[in-house]
Amino acid sequence: MVEAVNIVLLGLLVITAVAAIRLHDLFAVVMMFGIYSLLAATVFVVLDAVDVAFTEAAVGVGISTILMLTTLGLVGRWERRPVHRPFLPLLVVVVTGAALIYGTLDMPHFGDPDAPVHQHVAPRYLEQSPDEIGIPNVVTGVLASYRGYDTLGELTVIFTAGVGVLALLGIRRRRQDEATRER
Amino acid sequence: MRDNPVLRVVTKIIVPVIFLFALYVQFHGDYGPGGGFQAGVIFAAGLILYGLIFGTESIRCLISTRFLRALIAAGLLLFASVGFLPLLMGWNYLDYDALGQNPLSGQHLGIFLVELGVGITVAAVMVTIFVAFAGRRDS
Numbered sequence: 410m411v412e413a414v415n416i417v418l419l420g421l422l423v424i425t426a427v428a429a430i431r432l433h434d435l436f437a438v439v440m441m442f443g444i445y446s447l448l449a450a451t452v453f454v455v456l457d458a459v460d461v462a463f464t465e466a467a468v469g470v471g472i473s474t475i476l477m478l479t480t481l482g483l484v485g486r487w488e489r490r491p492v493h494r495p496f497l498p499l500l501v502v503v504v505t506g507a508a509l510i511y512g513t514l515d516m517p518h519f520g521d522p523d524a525p526v527h528q529h530v531a532p533r534y535l536e537q538s539p540d541e542i543g544i545p546n547v548v549t550g551v552l553a554s555y556r557g558y559d560t561l562g563e564l565t566v567i568f569t570a571g572v573g574v575l576a577l578l579g580i581r582r583r584r585q586d587e588a589t590r591e592r
Numbered sequence: 593m594r595d596n597p598v599l600r601v602v603t604k605i606i607v608p609v610i611f612l613f614a615l616y617v618q619f620h621g622d623y624g625p626g627g628g629f630q631a632g633v634i635f636a637a638g639l640i641l642y643g644l645i646f647g648t649e650s651i652r653c654l655i656s657t658r659f660l661r662a663l664i665a666a667g668l669l670l671f672a673s674v675g676f677l678p679l680l681m682g683w684n685y686l687d688y689d690a691l692g693q694n695p696l697s698g699q700h701l702g703i704f705l706v707e708l709g710v711g712i713t714v715a716a717v718m719v720t721i722f723v724a725f726a727g728r729r730d731s
Contacts, residue, residue, distance in 0.1 A: 459625040463617075467633040472718055475640055479725040543696035544622040544703065552627065553703040557686035561671055564710055568668045571717035575661070578724040 414455055422448050433488040435481055443474045460548045530555075603645040610638035618711050622700070628707035632714025639715075640722045648726045651719065660716050660723075667713030674705045 425448060429441035446469025453462035517524035534551050542550040552560050618631030643651040678690035688702025689695040 460627065460630070463625055463630045464633070467630055467637065471637045472633055472640070472722075475644070476721065476725060479722065482726075483728060541695070542699045542703070544700065546622055546624060546627075548625075549621050549627050549703065549707070550699075553706045554686075554688060554699055557675070557688075557706065560706070560710065561675065561686070564668055564671055564713055567717050568664060568713055571664045571713075571720050574721045574724050578728060 411455065415452075418448055418452050418455065422452070434486065435488055436478075436486050438488075439474060439477045439481065442477065443470050446470045446473070460546075599645050603641060607638050607642050610641070611635060614638065614715075618707065619704075621707055622703065628710030629714050631707075632711040632716075633718060635711070635715040636718030636722070639719050643719075643722065643726065648723050651723055655719075657723070660720055663712055663716035664720060665713075667709040667711070667716065670709035670712065671706050674702060674709070 422445060425441050425445045429438050429445065432438050432441065446465055449469065450462045450465040453459075453465055521527075534555055535547060538544075538547050538550045538555075542554050544550050614631045614635035617626035617634060618628060621627035621631065639651060639654070642654075674688075674691075675686040678687045679685050681690045683690040686702075688699045690698060691701045692698030
C-alpha cells in the first residue's frame with residue numbers, strides 16, 4: 410500500500426517537474442512549483458517527517474509562491490526566448506545527474522537499521538532525551554537543545570538573508586522617497 | 593484585489609485563525625510537530641495574506657517598518673543571549689540546564705525562549721522580504 414502511494418507521489422513529482430520545464434507561461438510555472446512543493450510535503454508525511462512536511466508546506470507552497478508571484482508582477486508573465494543553445498547546459502546537467510545517481514549506489518538501503526546515520530548520535534538522542542530534555546517532541550529537543558549551535562547558525566543565515574534583501578531593495582526605495590520629497 | 597468583496601470578507605475571517613494557529617504551533621512545538629521556524633512562517637503568511645488583499649500599506653500601518661527591522665535583530669539577539677546566560681553562571685554556552693531549578697525545567701525554559709527567538713526573526717524576515725518585493729511595484 411505504502412509502495413503504491415510512494416510510486417504515485419514520486420510519479421506526480423516527475424510530471425510536475427517536466428511540466429514546469431516545458432511551460433513558457435511563468436505564472437503557470439509558479440503554480441507548478443507550488444504543486445511540486447505540496448507533493449514533496451506529502452512525501453515527507455509518508456516518510457513520517459511531519460516537522461519537515463510542515464516547513465515545506467508553509468515555505469514552499471505559501472511564502473515562496475507569493476514571493477515568486479510578486480517578482481512576476483515586476484518582470485512580466487511570459488518567458489523570453491533564450492539567447493543561448495541548451496545543449497552544453499543539458500550535457501552538464503546529465504553528467505552531474507549521472508554522477509549523483511552513481512553515488513547513491515554505495516548508500517545503504519532506505520530504512521536500513523545498520524546505516525551509519527542510525528548508528529551515530531541518533532540512538533543516544535532517542536534514548537536519553539526523555540531524561541535529559543524531558544519534552545515529548547524529540548525533533549524540537551534535538552533542534553533547540555542538542556543542536557542549539559546549528560539552529561543559532563541557521564537563524565543567523567535567515568537574519569543575513571533579511572538584511573541582504575533590505576540592503577538591495579529597502580535602502581534604494583528610501584532614497585527614491587527622499588528624492589520625491591525634495592521635489 | 594481590493595475591490596473583491598469575497599476576498600476581503602474571507603481574509604478578515606481567516607487571518608485571525610492563521611495567527612492563532614501560528615501561536616499554537618509556536619507554543620505547542622514541544623509536544624507536537626512544529627516549532628519556531630514553522631510558527632514564524634505561518635504568522636508571516638497571515639500578515640502577507642492581509643497585505644495581498646488590502647495592500648502593502650496596510651501592513652505598514654499595522655507594524656511600522658522600523659519596528660519590523662528591530663524585530664529581525666531582536667529574535668536573533670534573544671537566541672544568542674539565552675546562550676550567554678549559562679555562560680555567566682559558569683556553564684557551557686547554550687547549556688540550558690543552568691536556567692532552571694533542575695535540568696529539565698531549565699531545558700524547558702531554554703527551548704521555549706530559543707524557539708520564541710527563532711519565531712520572531714523568521715516572521716519578521718519573511719514579512720520584510722515580502723514588503724520589500726511588493727513595495728517596489730507601488731513606487
